[in-house]
Amino acid sequence: MNGKHAPPFLIYGDVSASLVRRITINKKYAVKKDGDLYLPLESVVPCTRRMPKWTTINDKQYADITEIMKNKKEYPDTAIKETSDAYVIYGLIEMVP
Numbered sequence: 001m002n003g004k005h006a007p008p009f010l011i012y013g014d015v016s017a018s019l020v021r022r023i024t025i026n027k028k029y030a031v032k033k034d035g036d037l038y039l040p041l042e043s044v045v046p047c048t049r050r051m052p053k054w055t056t057i058n059d060k061q062y063a064d065i066t067e068i069m070k071n072k073k074e075y076p077d078t079a080i081k082e083t084s085d086a087y088v089i090y091g092l093i094e095m096v097p
Helices: 041-047 065-070
Strands: 010-012 015-026 031-033 036-040 054-057 060-064 078-082 086-095
Touching: 015 041, 031 054, 036 041, 036 054, 036 065, 041 060, 041 086, 060 065, 065 078
Parallel strands: none
Antiparallel strands: 010 015, 015 086, 031 036, 036 060, 054 060, 078 086
């Protein structure tokens, strides 16, 4: 209304984000272990401000994304969306002022 353009933003629950990091990881890279879902750690870490819980499976490091999805108190700045063939991880970089 004032003639200024606002940058696009996403809403994380009650937090508005003006800048996010997004990565899409094909489901073929997911591993299930003990009822939890894991994705390659090096793919997940750039989207989180806090180091996620991780484990080594077949000599590779995997992040526990089940923990990230369930524990919003510990990971309020990370959102994970599941599509038919991938997991899309959104990491908050900057909030709307």
